[in-house]
Amino acid sequence: MLRGKVAAVGIGASPYARHGQSTETEFALVIRAILAAANDAGVPIDEIDGFVSYSNDRNDPVRLATALGIRELRLGAMQAGGGGGGSAGHVAIAAAAIATGMAQCVVAYRGCRQGEVGRYGRGEGGYGGTATTSQRGPRPVTGYELGGAGLGPYGLFTPPQKFALRATRMLEKHRVSTSAMRAVSLAAYHHAQANPAATMRGKVLDEELYDTSRMISEPYRLYDCCQESDAAAAIILVSAERARDLGVVPAYVLAAGQSGEHRRGAGGENLPSLASAGLGTIAGRLYADAEISVADIDTFQIYDNYTAGVVMALVEFGVCSYEDVNDVIVFENLIAPTGRYPLNTSGGNFAEAYVLGMGHHLEAVRQIRGTSHNQQPGARISLVAGGPMTPLTSAAIYGSEETL
């Protein structure tokens, strides 16, 4: 069992910027995040012997190890599949490697400079079907992923359109109110106002602004969708023994893993349950591994691609059921320090920066250290979840020393 054997001891990030605003390359942003995380941990760069990321991160472990002059690369791994759904799977891989002695000091990272690699919201950057201009004629497409032959010709080529289908199904099948979706967005923007690093600091969102924002793809309005950023973030993971030598407050990995539920990857929206985050299976497994229940979780750092998926994730992690979802998923419950279920307390992908969920790990660690800009009093356990609604999901539960 993984519980308590590995800890996150360093967190670091590049400056966060809106898409197209950073002057450095994505690779340089990742390097800066890694250096910052190592510095935060008090770990010499030479001690790093592993690099893990996810979602086909373009910043290859071998190139990073080479650029940083790492003495020996003992773990280079990429969580396969699921896009942002893999955003905790790489931490699970790192933790397993450290717990078994395969590697000793692993950096889990993600870079995302959409000004460089393309805006995902336009179907660029490997997420959807990049359309050619009309002058060059139609673009030949194949397959049944976003923008492929079974979807693109019908104008389904961007992530919000795909995940809008999931949201509609949730709203109509489970009788969820769009007020629950709105609460997810309001909480993220609220938390960003206290976070100096957040790109949306100063952008105050209220119900009226949400309600009158333009439609992207029904039921998604502008503020149901994540922003696009130039950003990178990283955490340093070491063994519990090494963590205690470092003089930092460790955030222990209580449980971590990935989950590809049955037929979840069926193309063309043929997955068995459309109105599902894909986190229901892993939730129970990780609670058992961590020896906790939902009541023990102090903050929820859940990958916010679209509001509806976060609502599904909260249900699947047991915060509420579809019977009482419209009463529980309200703004007051989702904010620190007073809410029962503080959600994305840094601002998340929505309002801090879109780092494909890597920023959620940093905030989970801050909460356990007691250093968040939206600190939940006495926080001991943080949940980080990747996904939601993706073909593959992942999650990690971090705990303070006293939870061991």
Place this chain on the structure above:
Amino acid sequence: MRTISENGPILPEVFAPQPLPTGLDRPFWDGLLEGCVVIQRCDSCAGWQFPPEVICHQCRSFELSWRPVEPHGIIHSWTRAWHPANAAFSEHVPYLIVLVELPEAGGIRLIGNLCGDPLQTVRVGMAVSPVFEPHGDRYTLLQWVPAPSSVGGR
């Protein structure tokens, strides 16, 4: 079978569908060209699957064939796209994307567009009928209109 002809395609031709390089789904696209919906079915357990695969996911048989299906559909979900993420769509929003399940083919689902007023009321569970949208002799898309008696669904 109805065919769109008078007003042309619902959307501009930005993406042109091609069979997979392996040819795995060629029968599906060839079928549409001939005005016929064919879906992969397992010869061994009679299970349907879409998109097609080299093996049946239910009984793991490699013996698979393509069977014609009467495409009576039920709307499993839908969205009305408003934001033209690509400039080629800017004169064509909003448009309706529907996810249609085919009860006669084990409930497999196909993406399509719903013809008619893009502001029409759409509900999960609505019954829809097929309309073929030919693009010359290159390919045909399968589109949908509300069925005369729009009942049922699950």
